[in-house]
Amino acid sequence: MKRLLLILCLLAAPLWAVQPDEMLDDPALEARAREISQGLRCPVCQNESIDESNAPVSRDLRLLVRERLVEGDSDAEVVDYIVERYGEFVLLSPPREGANLVLWWSAPVLFILGLGIAWAAIRGRGRAAPPEGLSDEEEARLRELTGD
Numbered sequence: 001m002k003r004l005l006l007i008l009c010l011l012a013a014p015l016w017a018v019q020p021d022e023m024l025d026d027p028a029l030e031a032r033a034r035e036i037s038q039g040l041r042c043p044v045c046q047n048e049s050i051d052e053s054n055a056p057v058s059r060d061l062r063l064l065v066r067e068r069l070v071e072g073d074s075d076a077e078v079v080d081y082i083v084e085r086y087g088e089f090v091l092l093s094p095p096r097e098g099a100n101l102v103l104w105w106s107a108p109v110l111f112i113l114g115l116g117i118a119w120a121a122i123r124g125r126g127r128a129a130p131p132e133g134l135s136d137e138e139e140a141r142l143r144e145l146t147g148d
Contacts, residue, residue: 018051022059024066033066036078040065041092049092061090 018037024030037051042058050058050065061082068078082090094100134142 018062022062022066024070029066029069032075033062033069036065036069036075037062039079039092040082041090043086043090 018034024033034051038049040050040061042048042050042053042055042061044055044057045053048058050061064082065078068081073081079091088094088100094103096104
């Protein structure tokens with residue numbers, strides 16, 4: 001029973017990041033804020049969204065998102081405002097254009113390249129000529145060294 005409770009607490013941990021005092025009264029605005037927050041990276045944690053992170057900078061960003069929404073900004077305007085201040089690094093899923101294409105395509109290209117090199121190496125082993133036997137001189141020298 002204790003293990004089940006511990007597992008449930010650990011699974012719910014990301015939900016604790018957004019504090020009740022941060023939440024908006026309007027459920028529609030709060031839902032928009034949560035959706036935007038899930039797409040923004042915490043500058044400290046780097047692999048968590050600001051919606052999941054307990055870092056102080058994430059709290060500041062969550063409040064900023066809500067502030068912009070209350071002022072009437074669209075979702076895109078809020079994200080653009082945050083990106084303008086913090087750079088594209090803050091996006092959990094950066095756009096697939098420009099210099100970011102190198103990042104998006106490098107992993108698949110390197111994986112395929114690695115598969116090709118592995119395939120060529122394995123295929124090349126099968127084509128290698130079998131080793132030749134020892135010459136008469138080499139056999140005599142081997143017998144001399146081993147004492148046979």
